[in-house]
Amino acid sequence: MRRMILRRLLQAVPLLLIVSSFTFVLVSLIPGSVATALLGDTGTPAEIVAIQRQLGLNRPVYVQYWHWLDGVLHGSLGSSFQNHQSVASILNARIGVTLTLVIATVIVVAIVGVSLGVLAAVRPGVIGRSVDSLSWLGLAIPNFWLGLLLVAFFSIFLSVLPSEGFVAFSTSPLRWLESLVLPVIALAAGPLAIVVKQTRDAMVSVLESEFVRTLRASGLGERSIVLKHALRNAAVPVVTVLGVLFAQLLSGTVIVETVFVLPGLGSLAASSVSAHDLPVIEGVAVYFTLIVIAINLLTDTVYGWLNPKVRVT
């Protein structure tokens, strides 16, 4: 168990280096773009060179990267090309929104997905089949399209929920909740379908296993068998899937935050791309990677808790 966590932590270092250097090399391939983006089409060659010098873009890539790494080790992610604010402060101001959105989605996905999956496994008839068909839809519908449909129905047609924007919890808990409902549904649909399928399959196979038969034969109630013994064993693959989905949800925030105009990391990444704002993109990449590493660690820990074979050895 401890070795597993240690291995994950060791993996994190090359992972961060790969992600950041990859980003660096790619962006440096076209150095003119930043200046062009800042100056528009009116910039003279002299102005472009001046800006490049000012931003340090005239130096070789590895020097730039080293400079950036040095900054990271000293707690600085550089400053935005666009408004010269510190990248770290821009990101820190936005990470709360993204984490709120993603964690809320994971909670919804875990609770609803596992419940529906268990239900489908225990009642294979009509309920099982309808859960199955619904999860098909969840997989097939792109999340941003679903988000727009939700906006069309709940915001424009019914006018019951806001179509965009984020309200801080401290401002108004009710409006905070309202601002999260539609984005969370849009983000949750796809992962929900996967969790339902995974839970159903895992439960069905565990319920057919030998130990469930033994426990039934020894007089244990069906409730304890399904909800404690079968679910605990079926949860092992489900937790793994939830961990992978968490990482995918981060990708999903890029588009869902854009659709619902939420001031998070995802929408920041999308808008920084057109501005060629390298330090900001780099910063988002690093933050996302750090979050993924944290999630992997968490998944491993929960996995060990669920699976005694991993825990003890």
Place this chain on the structure above:
Amino acid sequence: MSAVAPVVGVHRVSWTAPVRELLRRPLACGALVYLVCLVAACSAAPLVAPANPNYENLLDVSSGPSLAHLLGTDDLGRDVLSRILFGGRITLLDAAEAVIVFVVVGVPLGLVAGYLGGRLDRLVMSVTDIVLSIPVIIVLLVVAAVFQGDLPLMVSLGIVASPSIIRVVRATTLSVRTELYVKAAEVIGLSRLQVLRRHILPQVLAPALVQVSVFAAAAIVLEAVLGYLGLDVAPPAPSWGSMIAEAATVIDQQPWLMIPSGCVIALTVIALGLVGDAVRDININRRSPTVLRARSIGSGSSQNGARAAEGTPNPEGSVPSGAEALLSVRDLSIVLPNAGGELLIVDAASFDIGRGESLGIVGESGCGKTITARALLGLLPPGGRIAGGSAMFDGEQLVGARKQSRVQLRGKAIGLISQEPMAALDPAFTVGYQLREVIRANRKLGRRAARTESLDLLEQVRLPNPVLVAGRYPHQLSGGMAQRACIALALAGRPKLLIADEPTTALDVTVQAEILDLLTSLRHDTGMAILFVTHDWGVVADFCERTAVMYAGQVVEIGGVDEMFRLPLHPYTEGLLAANPHFAGEGPLPSIPGTVPPPGAWPSGCRFAPRCPYVTVDCKISAIALRPGTEGRVTRCLHPERIGGRTTDVSS
């Protein structure tokens, strides 16, 4: 070389069989037809599209579906259907590029990693580990920020997604690599490249195809995301994603515009998923021929099902009536589901167990003995049911009893220990926890009392150091310890009858003897009866007082163990005894010619007739009922007097 050829030839992939399988699935066929039509229509868009996708007719903006514009027009008066067809050229082509990169990068890497193994394999696996942790969209955004056009985006998407196919191909290669025909090919001197191409690649194809369909669906959605963010084509050229973005700007005036572009994406993704599922299912069937065989058996099932309801007539009194019997089973018939309906597995089984008695049920595998034991606990596999007969347990009718009351009986009245002790314990909880839970489910005991009781039980099954064992997880126990723990679990409710389903089969010989010893002394101490399901006559001889022999779903003989060993009253019993190494004399071990007929293929007369050395004409005419024999025994043989001569020298 030629001698090996047929072995190798068996594993050639045949194309016609999978295609025929596919045609049997209407949904997957429909999905395939849709995909083919979509690709054809989009590629031929300049020919088949009703209008120029970028022609703006400002006199006819935002119209709904009509004959002139089947899917309506957008806010600039452009024909939506034409834009979908032309947009598909972008979206589908982009997705295709990503899929090609995905396959070209993933399949060779997976093959090489799986086939060569070693350091290369470890390198590939750790790189895929790392790549899997990178958020895909971030990579795409960075690439989009740097490069013009959509090709670099799709190439990087294919690369970043490739770990999924690398892992699947590697895993398949690893498992195929160890198979005999691959080893044979290596031995006859095929080069590694030839082995990979001829023997491994065909096996990898199907699982890889499943991954391709999953990824193709994901690529289409991601392409739409990029289109929505305006990163794939420059306006006014359409792509499915950019059409949704355009529709979003007028969502409050013309919500309809959201529908065509979104639906075409969703339908395409569903179609790809259906095709992928079909490929997976067909491949599973192809790789495990037993599945197909099990299905084809069911041809005569309806006839058997009808017979199950009636039950074979069984004259009253043919089985010695068990006035003092603890369990009295009469004409119990059990059916299991199969492809064509239901299949009769156990046909009118009858037997009794007295209080404190031990009865063996003996027979070859597939004769229905385990199913009979399971049915008594109401633990038939899904879809299985008792089709007729009765089972009285201690004055209570088990057959047709409400689920609630049958659950009440489990543990408290009837306990079960099964064949594989390691699989019979929940791996996620300690032995002590499971024991305490079962104790409290069966008896009203407090936590502390349950704990004391659990340690007592562990001591009763002669586990050294009960406290230590109680704190262990099942995987930390040996097979013998696990079986003792299972017995403790079965004893927790103080049952009057213990069903032991081949409890020693999976154990070492020395451990077998210990477990049998334990069961014998437990029976004497607690006075519980034991129903011992086994195929081992040695166990029967040591442990049981009476025995029921089962053949092809029927009880064919019941009698005291000593009497039966001395003189079997059924030729099947005789054959089984003679074939048993415990009792065989000098010379080669005799065996019963032929095999047990599977359920659904039972002969109409005596079911043993085709294999019986004493068969006469009347044996094959009609079903044989159980009839009284000597010494209060029963048999399902018309001519028990013909048996004998050969078995007298066996008895001792």
